[in-house]
Amino acid sequence: MSSVDDIFDWITESLQQNKPVLIPLMGALNHLTVISGISDKRLFLFDSGGLHFVQRAGCGLKSGYHQVQVKGLMRIAATAS
Numbered sequence: 001m002s003s004v005d006d007i008f009d010w011i012t013e014s015l016q017q018n019k020p021v022l023i024p025l026m027g028a029l030n031h032l033t034v035i036s037g038i039s040d041k042r043l044f045l046f047d048s049g050g051l052h053f054v055q056r057a058g059c060g061l062k063s064g065y066h067q068v069q070v071k072g073l074m075r076i077a078a079t080a081s
Contacts, residue, residue, distance in 0.1 A: 001070050004060055012038055014075045020046065024072035025054065028065050034076065 001007050014021050021035040023043075033051060037044035042053040058065035 004064075004068065007059075007061075007068055007070065007073070008038065008056065010073070011035055011043070017075075017077075019075040019077045022072075022074040022076055024069040025059075025066045026069055027067040032072075 001010060011021050011023075015035070015038060022032060023035055024032050029051075031047075031049065031051075033049075034046040035043050036046040038056075041056055043056060043059070044053050045051050054066050059068055060066070061068060061070065
């Protein structure tokens with residue numbers, strides 16, 4: 001993934017497979033959170049700190065209010081036993 005748009009595409013693909021995404025957001029938050037939904041303007045969160053969303057426009061790879069750590073992205077999937 002070479003751009004933040006590539007990351008948003010990967011997140012969208014994951015969510016379409018019913019797999020939320022664990023994402024480390026550095027910069028303003030320095031926080032791990034889970035993306036449970038995505039729109040043209042926002043990433044919707046399921047977050048232990050009570051955050052509900054972040055603006056997509058504020059996200060970047062090496063700059064931006066929220067810096068996405070690509071190597072820390074993880075799809076979350078549960079399987080029935």
